[in-house]
Amino acid sequence: MDFTLTPEQEELKTEARRWLADRFPLDRDFDRDDDRWDELAELGWLDVAEVGLGFVEEALLLEEMGYALYPGPYLAHVATGASGSERSSLEVGGFVYGGDEGDGEEVVSIDPARPLRRAASGNGLAETPRFRAACAAEALGVAQRALDLGVEHAKTRIQFGKPVGAYQAVAHPLAQTYTDVELSRSLAYWAAWCVAEEDERAPVAAAAAKAVATEAAVAACERSIQAHGGIGFTWEHPLHRFYKRALWLEGFGLRPAALQLEVADALLGNALLAEA
Amino acid sequence: MDLRDTPEEAQFRSELRAWLSDNLPPEKRGVRGARRFEDPFVREWSRRLNEAGYAGLTWPEEYGGAGAPYSFQAILYEELAAAQAPPHIGVIGLSMAGPTIIAHGTEEQKARYLPPLLAADEIWCQGFSEPDAGSDLAAARTRAERRGDVYAVSGQKVWSSFAHIADWCILVTQSDPEAARYHNLTYLLVDMHAPGVEVRPLRQITGEAEFNEIFFSDVEVPVENRLGDEGDGWQVAMTTLLHERATLGFALTAQLDSSVGRLLDDARERPDAPVAVRERVAREWVELQGLRYTNYRALGAYERTGIPGPEGSGVKLRWSEANQRVTKLARELLGPEGITDDGWWHHEQLRSRGNTIEAGTSEVLRNIIAERVLGLPRSR
Numbered sequence: 124m125d126f127t128l129t130p131e132q133e134e135l136k137t138e139a140r141r142w143l144a145d146r147f148p149l150d151r152d153f154d155r156d157d158d159r160w161d162e163l164a165e166l167g168w169l170d171v172a173e174v175g176l177g178f179v180e181e182a183l184l185l186e187e188m189g190y191a192l193y194p195g196p197y198l199a200h201v202a203t204g205a206s207g208s209e210r211s212s213l214e215v216g217g218f219v220y221g222g223d224e225g226d227g228e229e230v231v232s233i234d235p236a237r238p239l240r241r242a243a244s245g246n247g248l249a250e251t252p253r254f255r256a257a258c259a260a261e262a263l264g265v266a267q268r269a270l271d272l273g274v275e276h277a278k279t280r281i282q283f284g285k286p287v288g289a290y291q292a293v294a295h296p297l298a299q300t301y302t303d304v305e306l307s308r309s310l311a312y313w314a315a316w317c318v319a320e321e322d323e324r325a326p327v328a329a330a331a332a333k334a335v336a337t338e339a340a341v342a343a344c345e346r347s348i349q350a351h352g353g354i355g356f357t358w359e360h361p362l363h364r365f366y367k368r369a370l371w372l373e374g375f376g377l378r379p380a381a382l383q384l385e386v387a388d389a390l391l392g393n394a395l396l397a398e399a
Numbered sequence: 400m401d402l403r404d405t406p407e408e409a410q411f412r413s414e415l416r417a418w419l420s421d422n423l424p425p426e427k428r429g430v431r432g433a434r435r436f437e438d439p440f441v442r443e444w445s446r447r448l449n450e451a452g453y454a455g456l457t458w459p460e461e462y463g464g465a466g467a468p469y470s471f472q473a474i475l476y477e478e479l480a481a482a483q484a485p486p487h488i489g490v491i492g493l494s495m496a497g498p499t500i501i502a503h504g505t506e507e508q509k510a511r512y513l514p515p516l517l518a519a520d521e522i523w524c525q526g527f528s529e530p531d532a533g534s535d536l537a538a539a540r541t542r543a544e545r546r547g548d549v550y551a552v553s554g555q556k557v558w559s560s561f562a563h564i565a566d567w568c569i570l571v572t573q574s575d576p577e578a579a580r581y582h583n584l585t586y587l588l589v590d591m592h593a594p595g596v597e598v599r600p601l602r603q604i605t606g607e608a609e610f611n612e613i614f615f616s617d618v619e620v621p622v623e624n625r626l627g628d629e630g631d632g633w634q635v636a637m638t639t640l641l642h643e644r645a646t647l648g649f650a651l652t653a654q655l656d657s658s659v660g661r662l663l664d665d666a667r668e669r670p671d672a673p674v675a676v677r678e679r680v681a682r683e684w685v686e687l688q689g690l691r692y693t694n695y696r697a698l699g700a701y702e703r704t705g706i707p708g709p710e711g712s713g714v715k716l717r718w719s720e721a722n723q724r725v726t727k728l729a730r731e732l733l734g735p736e737g738i739t740d741d742g743w744w745h746h747e748q749l750r751s752r753g754n755t756i757e758a759g760t761s762e763v764l765r766n767i768i769a770e771r772v773l774g775l776p777r778s779r
Contacts, residue, residue, distance in 0.1 A: 125470075126400060126696050128400060132400065179400060274773045278774070289775070289776040289777065291778050294770075294773075294775050294778060297775070298764075298765040298769045299765070301773060302716060305713055306686070306693060308693075383681040383682055384681065387680060390663055391663065391667050391677065392667065
């Protein structure tokens with residue numbers, strides 16, 4: 124039993140963090156984001172099996188993309204199990220992420236960088252553990268970045284002669300976010316491993332991971348905005364973009380409460396069936 | 400990354416399961432609270448654990464341990480919890496006194512104290528908290544005055560579990576009131592049967608007495624019973640607390656595992672429970688999995704360095720709050736019957752209020768995370 128990342132996985136994560144930070148810094152012009160999809164193909168990230176990697180590695184890449192707020196449709200690519208350089212679209216819960224006019228009418232998405240269409244066909248696949256585990260991984264990266272930004276601000280912003288992070292009223296919510304992030308990481312990696320290994324616990328692990336990690340990401344952004352004070356409330360600061368990504372991940376597909384009820388059914392038996 | 404047992408781990412687990420079914424009678428499963436002090440089986444059980452090599456599993460073989468990897472310790476906690484086995488009576492010795500003696504003790508001290516500790520022939524207690532020094536350990540006032548070959552110890556300690564049955568105490572004392580904070584403490588190993596030591600049980604919120612006050616009146620402690628140098632007590636005490644939190648993660652999660660198991664059983668018997676309650680039951684099971692896999696991740700770092708990281712503070716913090724929620728949720732599941740003392744959850748709910756206070760209050764743990772993990776400036 125070894126639940127740590129291998130040196131190769133650590134290296135992949137470090138490389139991805141560096142590559143993404145170089146190309147997608149937080150002071151970029153978000154209205155002119157180029158997702159550099161072709162470069163992803165060159166890196167081998169669009170066909171991981173080709174380079175001997177699997178879903179755990181895809182999840183680690185998604186985590187880093189959440190951390191950098193990567194604009195491209197890698198989530199759809201991973202969630203649909205695609206390989207190759209074609210851009211995937213993803214239909215879940217009556218909405219299509221990506222796609223074109225034939226897939227449905229465009230609606231205003233809670234995250235402008237994640238465009239949605241109201242599904243025309245209604246033939247969307249059921250939410251798969253792979254989709255949920257992928258969302259959990261990306262949400263984990265969003266939560267980690269919101270925490271890092273909050274901590275950085277709390278260390279450097281001086282009020283009443285001290286960095287604001289020296290005040291427990293500011294520090295303790297960030298400590299709470301840290302524990303949220305660590306538990307989310309554990310569940311997200313557990314779910315990723317279960318999906319990669321086709322373990323029988325994959326459905327319940329992925330439902331749990333998406334519920335916890337997306338909720339944690341939303342809360343992490345909210346606490347980080349509060350820790351930032353006024354600047355965190357501005358359009359200029361990138362926090363609102365992370366917040367919108369977190370809300371999108373939480374709302375695309377079943378929401379946390381419904382996912383937890385799926386877990387309850389798995390643990391306790393279906394309530395309606397038990398009554399019958 | 401592989402969550403399956405290695406062949407060695409699988410073998411250890413199956414041998415342990417077989418041993419548990421041979422050695423743990425069904426009627427002795429689930430002994431908890433103050434009952435574990437009174438039932439003579441618990442001491443006998445602790446001896447059996449040691450004879451089978453399960454006490455001090457990860458300790459070096461030269462000190463009576465089995466030299467096993469930490470993953471075996473994790474398996475041991477999981478299986479003991481699944482079997483509802485009573486804990487080893489010497490839990491303070493195993494998780495706190497022992498590792499501290501291994502880290503800071505002389506060879507003579509290791510040879511003298513460790514074997515009887517493992518065999519449950521000598522029970523240890525902890526003398527850290529005082530009436531005016533709870534979270535602020537450096538403010539300890541129990542005085543240790545050097546008189547030739549002995550320290551004369553006077554003062555009062557509180558919240559000491561096992562003190563009423565203990566043979567030895569790991570005691571943090573104030574040895575130099577003039578010295579700077581954090582350089583004024585000395586760590587002593589004190590004979591609880593020495594003249595001048597008095598123990599008074601402390602009746603708690605549950606009605607039972609798991610904890611005690613200890614009064615020291617001019618107790619003579621030989622200088623050779625000092626752990627580390629005079630004035631280094633703070634550093635030695637930090638080792639104790641580090642180990643408390645490191646090994647505690649698995650122990651606590653295992654304990655929560657059996658509570659959540661009981662909660663799920665109760666919920667299965669009540670298929671008409673409100674949907675909102677079912678959702679909360681699921682959330683607690685999910686939180687438990689989060690803690691379990693966080694422990695597994697921490698294990699890797701611990702195996703590499705032998706020193707637990709401050710991350711364990713997060714597990715203790717989340718565990719304590721989860722345990723409090725689980726006990727309340729169970730009473731809610733009972734519906735109108737929840738107002739009665741059902742004999743199990745009633746006790747668990749009241750006992751759980753101590754969880755966010757003992758072994759580092761939640762407030763102190765959040766400070767530790769803020770300062771040592773996140774690198775935020777000190778709040779004091």
